[in-house]
Amino acid sequence: MRLIFCGTPEFAVPALETLCQGGYLPALVITQPDRARGRGQKISAPPVKLAALQAGLEIYQPIRFNSEECLDRLRQVQADLAVVVAYSAKIGAAALAIPASGWLNLHPSLLPAYRGAAPLQWALLDGLPVTGNTTFFLNERWDAGPVCLQETLPLDTQARYGEIMPLFARRGADLLLRSVRLIEQGCAPRIPQDDSQATFAPLLRAEDSFLDWSQSALRIHNRIRALYPEPGVFACLKGKRIRIQQTRLHSAAASGLPGEVIQCDKQGLVIQTGEGGLEILELRPENRGSMKALDFINGARLRPGDRFENGGYCEPAPPATEPSPRESPPAGHDPD
Template sequence: MRLVFMGTPDFAVPSLQALVAAGHKIGAVITQPDRPRGRGKKFLPPPVKETALAAGLPVWQPARMQDEILMRDLRQLEPELIVVVAFGRILPRAILDLPGLGCVNLHASLLPHYRGAAPIHRAVMNGETETGVTTMWMAPQLDAGDIILQEKLPIPPAATTGEIHDRLAEKGAGLLVHTLELIAAGRAPRHPQDEALVTYAPPLRPEEEEIDWQQPVEVIYNQIRGLNPWPGAYTRRSGERLKVYSAQIAEPAAAGRPGEVIQITKDGFAVQTGRGQILITNVQPAGKRAMPASAYLQGYPLAPGEMLGCG
């Protein structure tokens, strides 16, 4: 099959690599433009661009999907199928209707659950015990196309978004290759999504990153691992942001007020929540690298009774 691949971040890289390894003819890889990243704000290529160039594939980076030159070039390629993995752009109807076999998307959830931009973050933050990947025929509505294949993945109690992201990316790559085999054989199914079961995973909002110590310990624990490694949950100490990357639900020590440091241990420091206590084990002070909480305490001593989360 003649393919066009659309994708941008790390999540899409294993899928592109798997399609190349499977021998598919990829006429072009379309990804988002280079953007400033990191502390230096240097313009850097998206991971999919780097992977495509290493494989000798042509890379297109249109500023917008309604571009007339893009449409002209796509028509000249005459792709039989367009494959989309975490592209980050809405495809206009003209592109969806272009390939003879349609457009296929790999989504990081068990649709119809968690449609939208942040399915992995939301699943972990919500304390889900299972997620998965779905391939589907694309439709104009957000993640609403007919399902082709799905594969489940358990979410262990201590797993972070980063860990689940990497496992789903690899699992999704294999599922995508199998999906294209079925399409090529004319045996790819179409299972309409049950609209009564739809849930959404909207983009993360900046205010969701700050820890609200009034929340129960389970909610805060899931927030911390759900925002690890990006963008990172944080609290405030003396007006400065203190990112929190890992924690454990702790055995209650002396009771305190939400946000109060209760106990200092060899592994970190325990904080009172709205219900229960949590042991903070890995943090990142403003302008510093992430570090074990025990190392943080050597340079930034804490004492029981200090309040976190206050301006």
């Protein structure tokens, strides 16, 4: 079977490698152009391009996927099937019609749930105990084509996006290989999706990174899991941005305002939310590396009653000043 493979990020690399190991070397690998990335804005190749180079595969990086030039290149390959994994471009009707067996996509959700660009993050945001992977045939609507195969995968209550995405990529790659074999054998399922059950998972926005302590501890915890490691979830403390990276629910009874430190000792750092307590396990202060909460407590000199503010713009903390000579010293203060 002659294949085209379309993919770009790290998530797509296991799928490409698994297809090659299974005897399906793509005749052409299509990936996004090299782009500036990171803080230094250094031009770098997408992960799929690097994997294709290592495998000795032909690579094509069109600027506009649905251009006539790109369509001509697709026709020249004379592929039986095109496989797409996180390519980051809409496949137009003209391109969909070219491979004889169509286009097969790997999507990390149990379609029709979580159609869109960020399915696994939204599953974590919603606190799902189970989600999975789906292979399906593309049509002209986003993630709405007939399903080939599905596999369910559990989500632990402490699971974080950056940690589980490689697992979904590996398991999805195996599911994709099984699907390709069924297509080659002419017995692949094509199960229509029930549009009435569809939910959607759009790209996350910048404001989704701003922590709101008035929300419940469970909702905040799920947001932190879903946005780890990037773009992250931020709060403010004493005028500095703090990236909250790992938390767990705490049984503390409500005893303070949302964002208020209600426990700060060797037993842990617990913050009051709009509903319940939330223990911070790991965080990253502004211009610092990641650290455990207990290490942060010692350096930041936190005390019960201190308050984390919501994320977003952090008002600079007022500078510490000495009392005016006309001010009375605080109660219990010994001027000597």
